[in-house]
Structures are given as C-alpha cells and as structure tokens.
Amino acid sequence: MSALDPETREWLEKTGFSVQDEALWQAALTHGSMGEKNDYERLEFLGDRVLGLSIAHWLYGESEAPEGKLAQRLNAIVSREMCATVARGIDLSEHMRISKQARADGGKDSDNILGDVMEALLGAQYLDNGFKAARTLIHVLWRPALESGAGESKHPKSALQEWAAGNRRKPPEYEVVERSGPDHAAKFTVKVSVHKVGEATATAGSKGEAEKAAAKEFMEKFG
Numbered sequence: 001m002s003a004l005d006p007e008t009r010e011w012l013e014k015t016g017f018s019v020q021d022e023a024l025w026q027a028a029l030t031h032g033s034m035g036e037k038n039d040y041e042r043l044e045f046l047g048d049r050v051l052g053l054s055i056a057h058w059l060y061g062e063s064e065a066p067e068g069k070l071a072q073r074l075n076a077i078v079s080r081e082m083c084a085t086v087a088r089g090i091d092l093s094e095h096m097r098i099s100k101q102a103r104a105d106g107g108k109d110s111d112n113i114l115g116d117v118m119e120a121l122l123g124a125q126y127l128d129n130g131f132k133a134a135r136t137l138i139h140v141l142w143r144p145a146l147e148s149g150a151g152e153s154k155h156p157k158s159a160l161q162e163w164a165a166g167n168r169r170k171p172p173e174y175e176v177v178e179r180s181g182p183d184h185a186a187k188f189t190v191k192v193s194v195h196k197v198g199e200a201t202a203t204a205g206s207k208g209e210a211e212k213a214a215a216k217e218f219m220e221k222f223g
Helices: 006-015 022-028 041-062 067-077 080-089 100-104 111-129 131-141 143-147 156-166 207-222
Strands: 173-180 187-194 198-204
Touching (some): 006 022, 022 041, 022 111, 041 067, 041 111, 041 143, 067 143, 067 156, 080 111, 156 187, 173 207
Antiparallel strands (some): 173 187
C-alpha cells in the first residue's frame, strides 16, 4: 500500500486526528472498489462501537432521561445519516480513496460510504491513540448533533416502537375501540398496548391521528 498522501495527512491532523501509523489511516480511507488488501471495512466495524460507546457515555453524563429516551437519542446521533453529515462537514469525500467507477456511480457522496469511512477513521483514531483521544475528538466533531437535540423529537409511533425494542418488549399493538359521529366528522378512539407494560387510549378525527395521540399518551405514562 502506498504511503499516505502528505495533503491527506495534513488534513487529518488539521481535523483533529493524530496520525502515527500511516498504513492504518490509509486503510481507513480506502474503499473496497480499489481492490487493495486493506480497506476500511474492519476499521469501520471497530469505529462504529467506539462512536456508540462515546456517545452513550456522553448522554449518560449529560442527561437524567430514562433508558428508552437515551436509546432514542443515541440511535439518532450515531445513525449512518448523521455520520455522513459529520463527514461532509470535514470534507471527507475529497480524501477518500475510491475507484473511478465507484465515483461515477455516486460513491463519493453516498451516505453509506461516507458514514462507513467516517467510522473507520474513528477506529483508526482509537487504535493509534487510545479511547480517550477518540472520545475527545468525537465530542468535538459530533457537538453540533449533540447540541441540536437530535433524536429528542420523533413521531410518537416511531418513538414508542423504539422504546419497546429498547426495553425488550413486543411491538406495540393498535386497536380501534370506538368509532362515532357521521362520516364527515368521524371520531376514532384507539387503544395502544405493549405486552406486560400497559395501555393508553386517545381520540381524534382520523385513525392515524388517534394512533399518534395514543402513542404520545403511552410514552408520557410509561416512557
């Protein structure tokens, strides 16, 4: 594998990474389309865990929120889309090593590829400099996401679905328990229940709105 490009090394260090083992960073920036022995995939696997633990640690220390809400925020902040957003913010695409064909196919601006390479760089930072250095850099790069309230507001049904999964419960079940009024002004009462947790009901002018209100009521009671 060729040596790390001097401009790329300068960019990495300017961004906040600390480069010791150049081969590690070269691999982190190399897409599989290059056909080289070492690409970003193994480092991405590691970086994903480093990111998750760093953000979980930050959320735990900064918030008194219950586990379900912490999980909801964590999922939003470490999502592939958020990783790609951070990658674009540091101009990562300009330094990725990707084949002409993959580039022509849109790989240079792919959320999946940008997100994976971003995580691979975090894996390299961890291996080259240790967890504390990786966590410190994550706090810098992800600060806008952390301070934006990402994951705090979510569609109530999505939030309840994630809450149930995070608490190892069966998915929520919705049931229309009453329909009243004429067709042009119908009222729907919906009950949502989560097995071995409880239930909540709400009424609205459409089935969808009633389900949304019931999910919100459930989260306020049990979330």
